[in-house]
Amino acid sequence: xxxxxxxxxxxxxxxxxxxxxxxxxxxxxxxxxxxxxxxxxxxxxxxxxxxxxxxxxxxxxxxxxxxxxxxxxxxxxxxxxxxxxxxxxxxxxxxxxxxxxxxxxxxxxxxxxxxxxxxxxxxxxxxxxxxxxxxxxxxxxxxxxxxxxxxxxxxxxxxxxxxxxxxxxxxxxxxxxxxxxxxxxxxxxxxxxxxxxxxxxxxxxxxxxxxxxxxxxxxxxxxxxxxxxxxxxxxxxxxxxxxxxxxxxxxxxxxxxxx
Numbered sequence: 001x002x003x004x005x006x007x008x009x010x011x012x013x014x015x016x017x018x019x020x021x022x023x024x025x026x027x028x029x030x031x032x033x034x035x036x037x038x039x040x041x042x043x044x045x046x047x048x049x050x051x052x053x054x055x056x057x058x059x060x061x062x063x064x065x066x067x068x069x070x071x072x073x074x075x076x077x078x079x080x081x082x083x084x085x086x087x088x089x090x091x092x093x094x095x096x097x098x099x100x101x102x103x104x105x106x107x108x109x110x111x112x113x114x115x116x117x118x119x120x121x122x123x124x125x126x127x128x129x130x131x132x133x134x135x136x137x138x139x140x141x142x143x144x145x146x147x148x149x150x151x152x153x154x155x156x157x158x159x160x161x162x163x164x165x166x167x168x169x170x171x172x173x174x175x176x177x178x179x180x181x182x183x184x185x186x187x188x189x190x191x192x193x194x195x196x197x198x199x200x201x202x203x204x205x206x207x208x209x210x211x212x213x214x215x216x217x218x219x220x221x222x223x224x225x226x227x228x229x230x231x232x233x234x235x236x237x238x239x240x241x242x243x244x245x246x247x248x249x250x251x252x253x254x255x256x257x258x259x
Contacts, residue, residue, distance in 0.1 A: 013114025
């Protein structure tokens with residue numbers, strides 16, 4: 001019987017002071033030894049950005065009886081995972097969890113998400129990883145109803161592992177725990193943002209822009225993350241970082257590009 005506690009890396013994109021990551025840290029401390037490496041400021045929608053033209057700083061924020069150690073990092077969510085694996089941790093963690101994000105990362109949002117990019121980076125490093133998001137953008141969002149589902153999914157990954165090259169994108173509806181119908185394994189809905197730019201001017205007459213937009217889901221499938229969330233389920237989408245469109249290789253080979 002293995003009595004050794006698993007080592008769990010916790011990160012996010014809302015910053016180390018966000019209530020979402022603090023809820024996740026408390027949950028993961030019930031499951032293992034926790035090391036937190038998270039941005040020192042909000043880094044939402046950073047995608048898979050890394051810092052290459054600037055310096056990176058890390059600062060030990062706290063240490064609690066060697067059960068929880070927290071570091072803030074001046075970089076992006078992906079920077080946090082990279083520096084944790086290469087500079088802070090003495091061994092590869094058994095699990096990396098990212099979040100709990102304040103707001104949805106379902107459907108196409110996975111592309112832009114710093115939360116999910118941190119999980120993907122951990123996956124690239126060969127670490128089982130999960131990104132958690134709650135469909136509530138409020139800073140004072142209530143994460144209580146999400147806790148049992150986060151705990152169950154994280155425990156399952158620790159016990160069963162994940163397929164090679166796969167990480168999980170988990171989104172939780174903004175509902176009371178008793179109103180959540182369960183967990184559904186889904187595909188990513190085919191949806192998109194219809195973007196608009198709000199053009200304004202500075203007092204000096206220089207144009208500037210604010211990005212806004214409307215999320216449009218035209219996917220009518222009942223096996224998608226969007227359907228699950230709209231119908232009161234936690235959505236779990238397995239995501240892989242091999243971006244090759246394997247189904248297109250045969251078609252492209254008919255172009256006879258070498259002739």
